[in-house]
Amino acid sequence: MADANAPVKISADLPKELFDALVELANKRGVSANTVLQEAIAREKYFSDKEASGASILIEEKNKTFKKVLRG
Structure with missing residues (x-):
């Protein structure tokens, strides 16, 4: 029986802009791109999963107002 947490190697093609964002996030956090x-x-x-169950996703702004996140 295969271990559900065993690593699976994948390959992905990313636009340069997303690749740069991935590297930037990893560098800022001091982790690998894989971790990001x-x-x-x-x-x-x-x-x-939360949206599928009817939940909404909210962002709290600095001024303590909330905005609903609209996703595709």
């Missing part, structure tokens, strides 16, 4: 991708996928799955 893993966390982004995990967050996207979480948000997608």
Whole structure:
């Protein structure tokens, strides 16, 4: 039986702009690009599941107002 957490190697083609953003995020956080991708996928799955159950995603601005995040 395969380990559900065993790494699976993938290949992805990214536009230069997204690749640069990936590298920038990794450098700012002091982690690998792979870690940034893993966390982004995990967050996207979480948000997608929450929206599918009827939840809304809100952003609290500095001035304490809330804005609903509209996603595709």
